[in-house]
Amino acid sequence: MNNESTADERDLLDHVIVPVANEDDARKTARALKPYDPNRVTALHVVEKGMGVPDKTPVEYSEELAEESYAAVRSVFPDAEEHTAYAKDIVATIFAAADEVSATSIAYRSRGGNRIMQFLSGDHSIKLVTQADRPVIALPRVDS
Numbered sequence: 487m488n489n490e491s492t493a494d495e496r497d498l499l500d501h502v503i504v505p506v507a508n509e510d511d512a513r514k515t516a517r518a519l520k521p522y523d524p525n526r527v528t529a530l531h532v533v534e535k536g537m538g539v540p541d542k543t544p545v546e547y548s549e550e551l552a553e554e555s556y557a558a559v560r561s562v563f564p565d566a567e568e569h570t571a572y573a574k575d576i577v578a579t580i581f582a583a584a585d586e587v588s589a590t591s592i593a594y595r596s597r598g599g600n601r602i603m604q605f606l607s608g609d610h611s612i613k614l615v616t617q618a619d620r621p622v623i624a625l626p627r628v629d630s
Contacts, residue, residue, distance in 0.1 A: 498621050499524040503569070503589035504559065505580050506531055507597065512555035515595040516562035518625035527566040528587050529559040532579045535572050545572075577613040584620060593623040 502524040506512035512529065519527070531552035533545060549570070556568040569587055573579040584592055596611050615622050 498591050498623075500590040501526040501528065501588060502591050502593045502623070503528045503530050503580070503584045503587060504566075504593050505576075506555040506559060508551050509554040509558045511595070511597065512558035513561065515593070515625060516559045516566075518595050518627075519593050519623075520562050522593075522623075524563075524593075527559065527563045528569050528589060529556050529566050530569045530571065530580065530583050531555050532576050532583075533570060533572045534576065535574055577610050577617065580614065581618065589620065591621040591623055592618060593625055595625040595627060 499522055502519065504512075504515055504519060504527060506515055506529055516527075516529075531548075533548040533552065535545075552568075552570050556566070559566045559568075567587070569583050571579045571583050573582075580592060583589075592614065594611075594614060611624070615624065
């Protein structure tokens with residue numbers, strides 16, 4: 487590996503934004519990211535708002551989930567920052583948050599599910615990797 491590619495890799499991991507859904511997801515995602523030794527980590531929790539229709543979950547509950555998620559990320563990355571966003575379009579909100587915090591990349595761990603669940607959810611993973619304006623790191627789904 488030459489010096490130029492090493493510098494490029496460092497830039498990729500300079501400031502990673504990590505979307506997390508709940509405490510378990512946050513912990514597993516942070517553990518999967520840990521071996522890559524990012525310089526700076528921002529945990530992102532998107533509170534899904536109905537925008538004119540009832541919310542899927544009460545905002546207070548979603549904010550509690552966010553706090554638990556941030557604590558789980560900090561158990562692996564003690565200096566991790568947090569960013570909470572409120573919106574209907576999860577993927578667009580991840581991109582907007584990445585802009586707001588000047589992230590050099592987005593790292594996520596696929597939550598899996600069968601094809602029907604992926605279809606119904608709009609398959610966020612596909613949108614993340616095909617519509618992003620910055621590198622997206624798909625972390626391995628190792629749960630140990």
